[in-house]
Amino acid sequence: MIQLKFTLNGDRVETWVKGQEMLLDILRDNFNLPGTREGCGLGECGACTVLVNGASVNSCLFPALEVEGKIVETIESLADAGKFHPLQQAFLDNGASQCGFCTPGMIMSAKAFIDSYPGRPAAVSEAEIKQALAGNLCRCTGYFQIIAAVKAAMQEQD
Ligand code: FES
Ligand code: FES
Structure with missing residues (x-):
């Protein structure tokens, strides 16, 4: 050891x-x-x-x-004193978590993307979000709600 x-x-x-x-x-x-x-x-x-x-x-x-x-x-x-991180809240608000198995990994990939995003967060494109989450698979949502959640979290930041 x-x-x-x-x-x-x-x-x-x-x-x-x-x-x-x-x-x-x-x-x-x-x-x-x-x-x-x-x-x-x-x-x-x-x-x-x-x-x-x-x-x-x-x-x-x-x-x-x-x-x-x-x-x-x-x-x-991510949660702070019982309050969801904006990404967690956005996943909840946009129905981006169904069975929930992929959700922690999706959110952590999204967090890395957002934290290092070079431009204004609100200007992010769907293509950029898709590329950032390309290594995370979801069998439930069809990805639409996940992309919407990440976009919403980024717009809130701006
Ligand atoms: S469990 Fe690590 S990439 Fe699937
Ligand atoms: S919510 Fe079920 S795998 Fe993504």
């Missing part, structure tokens, strides 16, 4: 990991954060998306040891 220290959802944390463990496994098993989902386990569905130093990654394929000294954010970090 190897000791690992990093910042998780705003807190400095330490844990012990096996050399081959993936970030997804330690988030769920060592830190009891079940919001990050395991879908394909192959880097194809995006259900396991979290942010590492602000960039979205597929945590099912991201070696846990690579977060040493870094900042990791999961869906559990």
